Amino acid sequence: MTNTFHTVTVERAAEAYVRSRGKARFLSIAQAIRAIRTLFPACRATDHELEEIVAAACVLHSIPVAFDALTADRSETRLQS
Template identity: 75%
Template sequence: MTSSFHTVTVERAAEAYVLSRGKARFLSIAQAIRAIRTLMPACQVTDRDLEELVAAASIIHGVPVAFDLKTAVAAEPRLHS
């Protein structure tokens, strides 16, 4: 039995996330970025670039998008030392 390992690129991860949410009412950019960062913790791509990749994939596949990244970031609790 032969098995092959396919490298997951950030672009493929973004597209896979969009396709997995195709039946949803809309896709949350903030949730997409969290999911991609969970899948790829060493990802060096900025949140802004991830936002653009997810938005582009959403447009291509006809999935409505909620550009909620700033709202989600501002709503996160901050710990102060």
């Protein structure tokens, strides 16, 4: 018997998170970033990089996304479908 362990990457975690929220009205980038940082506390990616990864997964799965993560250069919420 062999045991196979699959490496979970940030991209795979983002994809799984997006797919798990498929029935929601929209996906919150801020909540997605919090969930990924909880799963990967030592993640070196910036919030902006995580935002791009999650947004790409949303586009791939046709899930509306709320760009609601606060950053230094913008503070408004943007909804995209």
